[in-house]
Amino acid sequence: MALEIKNLTKQYNKHKTGLSNYSITIDRGILGLLGPNGAGKSTLMKIIATISKPTTGTLFLDGEDIVKNPDNIRKILGYLPQDFGVYPNLNAYEFLEYIAALKGVGGPDLRKRIDMLLDGVNLTADAKRPIGTYSGGMKQRIGIAQALLNDPKVLIFDEPTVGLDPEERVRFRQLISDLANDCIIILSSHIVSDIEAIADEVAIMQNGTLLEKGTQPDIVKLVEGKVFETILDSQQLNDLKARHLVIDTSRQKDQTRARYITRDHQPEAGSIAVNATLEDAYLFLTHTKA
Structure with missing residues (x-):
């Protein structure tokens, strides 16, 4: 199973473009989408989910045009949008049964599923409470459950871990990892650690364009040998920011430890080289390549 996207453009008006000539191939497994707000991640997901139509470009799922024939993907699609809404007076069972009816899912095994x-999603104990009484994280978890109702082969999650505590985020990652061998899973998040923990491949976006796509080691390789740490005072920190991309700082009494990426491979005197991470690569690409 593969999703092939070629030269995709979404033009909202003459002043606003959501995607610009965007091309990507998404294979079975987990693709992590990373990008700042306004990068086009949600626009891309809505088009793949057939909620929105592209201005130009093509989308093919196993050779089938899903712009012309959206039902080819809708029947095997699970989708959790960023602005997921619920019916507050329904409990979890009632809500999921309602969503199942909308998706055409039924039969004697529905309640078991x-x-x-x-x-x-750790909601069994609260399944008979009205969803309107749920916390934000609990509502997000019921959203994850509804996306999985129809045993989908294409799963789209837009910021699924928003509102989840660390333990719930781990549970979500485990749940999704178990499905990765049989599905195309597209996961958008601004939390780099969530992508880092489970994504087979990473696509970094900015301003509606694709900056890089590859395995995590391939992406991290782009900044290998460029990441350093140093300890300095406040005036030196300002000078460092003028010359390099400072990606993290931490106070140490009257001094500051700074992690930075050098653009010309020439580190500051007294700096030590450190191992590059996916977050380093993401920040480097979104600050220097777009």
């Missing part, structure tokens, strides 16, 4: 999903 709902029980399994509620257990997977």
Whole structure:
């Protein structure tokens, strides 16, 4: 299974472009989408989910045009949008049964599947409470469950870990990892550690364009040998920011430890080289390549 996207453009008006000549091939497994606000991640996901149509460009799922024939993907699609809404007066069982009816999912095993999903998102104990009484994180978890109802082969999650505590984020990552061998999973997040923990490949976006796509080691390789740490005072820190991309700082009494990426491979005197991370590569690309 593969999703092929070629020369995709989404023009909202003459002043606003969501995507610009965007091309990417997405294979089975987990693709992590990284990019700042306004990068085009949600626009891309809505087009793949057939909620929005591109201005120009093509999308093919296993050779089938899903712009012309959206039902080819809708019947195997699970989608959690960033602005997911619920019916507050329904409890979790009622809500998931309603969503199942909308998706055409039924049969004698439906209740068993709902029980399994509620257990997977840790909502079994609260399943009979009205969803309107749920916390933001609990509502997000019911959104994850509804996306999985129809045993989808294409899964799209737009910022799925927003509102989840660290333990719930780990549970979500484990749940998604178990599905990765059989599905195309597209996961957008501004939390780099979530992408780092589970993504087979990473696509970094900015201003509606694709900056880089590859495995995590391939992406990290772009900044290998460019990441350093040094300890300095406040005036030196200002000078460092003028010459290099400072990506993190931490106070140490009256001094500051700074992690930075050098653009010309010439580190400051007294700096030590450190191992590059996905976050380093992401910040480097979004600050220097677009």
